[in-house]
Amino acid sequence: MRAMTHAMRSRLATVAALALGVVGVSVVPASAVTGGNTVPSGQYSYVAHLRATGTDRACTGVLVHPQMVVTDSACVADAQGVVTAGAPKLPTTVTVGRADLAATTGGLVTAATRVIPHPSRPVALVELAARTSVPPATVARAAPAAGDSLVLAGYGRTADEWVPTVLKAGTATVSAVADGTITVTGPTSVCKGDAGGPAFRQAGGAVELVALHHRSNQVGCLAEAQTGTREAVETRLDDLYAWINGNVPSIGSTFEPGDHQPHWRNATGAGMGAGHGGIANVTGVRSGIPPELFLGQDARAHSGQGLLLYSGEDTSTTSSYAYFKAFTYGNVMLRPGSVLSYWIYPQSKSNSYDYADGTNSTCVAMDLVFTDGSTLRDSGLSDQDGRGVHPGNHCNTMALDTWHEIRVELGSKFAGKVLRTVMVGYEQAANVGGFRGWIDDYKITDVVATDKFTTGLQSGQPQPTWTNTLAGGVAPRGGTVNVLPVRDGISGPELFVGTDHLNTGAGNILLYSGRDNSGQTSHAYLKSFQLSQTFGGPTTKLHYRVLPQSKEKSYNFADGTNSKCVALDLIFHDRRTDTLSNLRDSGTVTSNGKTIHPAQQCAALRLDEWNDVTVDLGAVANGKEIVEIDFGYDQPGNTGGFRGFVDDIRISF
Template sequence: MLGTGAALAVVGGGDVSAGELAYVARIAMGSNQRACTGVLVDPRAVLTASTCFAETSALHNGVPMSYTKVTVGTTSSAATTVIVHPQRDLALVRLRTPITAIAPATLSPAAPAAGEELLLAGFGRTATDWNTGKLRSAKFKVDGAPAASFDVVAAGGDPVGLCKGDAGGPALRLSGGTYQLAGLHHTANQAQCLGEAAGDPRGTETRIDDVRGWITGNLTGFDTGFELGDAKPAWTNTRDDSGGVTNVEGICCGLAGPELAVSPERDLAGGERALMYSGYDNSATESYAYLKAFDMASQPVRAGTVLSYWVYPQSNSGSWGLATGGNSACVGIDLIYTDNSSLRDSGAVDTRGISAHPAKHCGNLTLDKWNQVVVPIGKTANGKRIARLAIAYDQPANTGGYRGYVDHISVSDDTFNTGLETGQYGPKWSNTVSDGGGARGGLSNVGGICCSLTGPELFYSNSAAAAHTGTGELVYSGKDNSATGSYAYMKVFGGVDFYITPATRLSYWIFPQSNANSSGLATGTNSTCVGVDLIFKDVVTGAESNLRDTLARDQYGVYAHPAWRCGSTTLDTWNYVSIPLGEIAKGKQIVQFDIGYDQAANTGGYRGFIDDIRISR
């Protein structure tokens, strides 16, 4: 139950007929200990009041601490994560299973005017009932000019008001014959409600129209690591008719066909589960198996939308003798769009320049190792919508078994993505220390690596031989002059301004040079003691913090702090680093990117390259 002033049922209103305002949701936490109202704004998300989750035990790192059931019409789904607005009483509740039978509410593009009549609805208490389970509505009018919130009073002479259980319910304005979501119930004096004194009912609504960007920005995206609370496949071992199954049977043990199911056998890092695939190819001329996994609920594709995932194709020795040759590598994710077109036939290529078609992955993935595949699908499918996500094996040649795992699937809009190429985001600063105290790292005991350089370097270079992709990259270098404490934090990107959500992730590629590969300038493993640091801003207090001093870890469990990265990457090769940010900084803004060298022990030079820096959600 929500506390007085934080939760709001529509006392005095009328019951809503079945099928009307179908997108209004009832949110129940635990064994009905707490309940709120919300609004379906996307097949995978319900918008409600953040005060519904205000108790300290309600959320942990954005995940509900108790089972939270969201019911829209006759369909129910579990809440997986909750994204809280940093300033307003708003929370976006992500759903484990999409609700596709009911059309989401339309967000109002403009604020209601003073005196405008609105329809308010909710599942809360009435004057006589603690919990009716019925949706009720009543007419109110706007009292005063709306700002970040606006007050409402009864529109007619009847004593109607908002009660406990109504928090997060909709304030709807009529426009062109249809209702638009203009606000969510925030607070009320609860006059006329069960157990409360009589009086003149008043309420306050959280305004919606001016934060539509925050809402829609957090709607787009799909992310799962197959762990508890993550999205689970809607289907197991099920053929997708878009691609079908031809000349593929079960890999062994009396299995009737190819497999696709969540398994605890292997995980990329930091978890316990991945998606296992297997099958047996019985034709050397044409074989494929497209198995559907997720209902993507018509998720939109935008110009910057990216599909990424990790795949672990097993060898014969790594699969108890079940897999044959390189068969396990002929696997990839396929997307089926609502117009019945597919990713595999779209001409899309991944960031390595390899076709997204699963048949083109044969020989391009390393066996018995996690391989990342990143496909900028917005380049070929901008404006389309994704109906389903499938895992596919496809190989015209060879026969035999295949087996492996897929993990950390993400479909997201990049909020920041640069390969340092022409037309992409470039450095704001070169060779500039990130100083000023506080969260900024500064400089201590690091000078120029050679050649009369007066300090550490961080600059843009356009060298095709050095870049991870394309021709552009960042070059870092310096000389450590103290074996007890040395660091150099150089600022590189500024003018960025976006929120961190529970699914936000930083990734980049780094090439630390050895002594032999740096013309004798680098010493030992010094070049590995480098990483990307981020400067965060709390939008409420204005206080700054940073990534390095959090407990954030990368996909291998290594801390993000540059000093902890010493020895964690391999010299003279490109290393991929991926760090989830949601648990340590959700709701904050990224205002600056730094590149830091940090090492207490050792002296000598360090040098290397960084490329393909990405913030995704």
């Protein structure tokens, strides 16, 4: 957190107090736009409104990513005016896509969940609890110039309204440009409630976000001076483009413990379908090992000690290539601002245990494969040095035994496309011999990552792969012991899509049932959803709702509290070691304070009401493929029936 002077704390506190119209000093952080016009619905829809719950603080901001708003840092300060990273100190509601705040439909109203303050400027990024379909604003990358005409917008005070509910916009002219700021002058004034609002530049039909309202003399604002030059100081964003782009949602890895782990080891794209490259005329760099791409450790890593190690032996002077899978996604969409970056260290013969020959190690690049079959390597794009992105274009363009950064702007070719696989490719026609090197600190900035899996079991949503199907008896699946049908006439324990006969409003649900036949050991695990190419990461979570039924609410099928001894289970496949494991035996603790094992949930769930369960999967699922969602009943102590519902299953990114 940047240091803040006493004067700055006082000023930020004044902003919060002034949001609803208390009169204060003449120069304060801008809290509205007067001298402008009401913005019609659909125009500047990316302008956001922020309100701190239980306070008189209201501000403006701008959507720069479907899940991120940029605003003045005063708008997300605590009660003492201090801005810190992390969850907002004051609960804050953000509205985007509504030019009229009194409207009840359209746009998005959601909570702010995280604040990222800039280290030296009064700017903060605010992460939203939900994504919006409202198109974000484009952040300018060229500096404004004196004389430029800008559009100022905001939800703040006007000349005759204390607390307007509609967005206003008007024009102003840049009168001065300084490091980090610009000064703009009338005919539009910035007033209280406009802090964090945008200054737009319009050229050739395009609109760019140039700056944010920070402070003004408020001439023309209600209860302020009505004559004089209307002047405001705006915080520039054009030179903060890299900071914004680097802090909006991204994917990548530093390859350190706890960061995203690779999904594959020594796996080429052969058989993976369009774009995955495969392998031809490349063998292992030495006898007994295959062509390699795996997570390694070395003190010479670009950061930390973790890295990806690549190696192989080129055996043909006419056509040789090998494309290795590193990560598989399928739920990550690129945006116009998406940038791929990574560091690469091609090794020489003397620095590779004599495995690498000549400059072969330089003929390597990261590659991206999209769900439509298109690839980065064949896109015609170039990196920051003009080097083509195809691995063959990298040959002899980098010095051996040193780290090189590669940066590729992806938006012009791939905005709106969904990423399938991140790969590392070697390709060279001219030479034979070994190649070896490292890759570190891979990142793709400015992406939209949707849930890995989600269903409410309604029409059009994913439905179970299996119905009333036991999960086998071979570990890590649980099988069944001493569990019978809940009643005569059915074949066994049940798990199927049914209807909410209790009228809780859930619609379709998964209905579970069975009868425990032993007071010593009883369990039944049933398969539900088969998943494909669904990999966990350090922030992946499992969410679901469960309603265990009592005897009275279950047509007398359920006995005692048996229905509570249930939980969802996951089956993981570690593709790097080709091993299977499960969630229930991992010891992972859920949001209700008990481990996710069904027997431990007996003491956590409540009968006859929906229980929300969240499980942080990071420690157990990072780098592993989630191949199956199962359901388990497990209880050693009691006999009798159990029955209930499961709904709203989600595996978040």
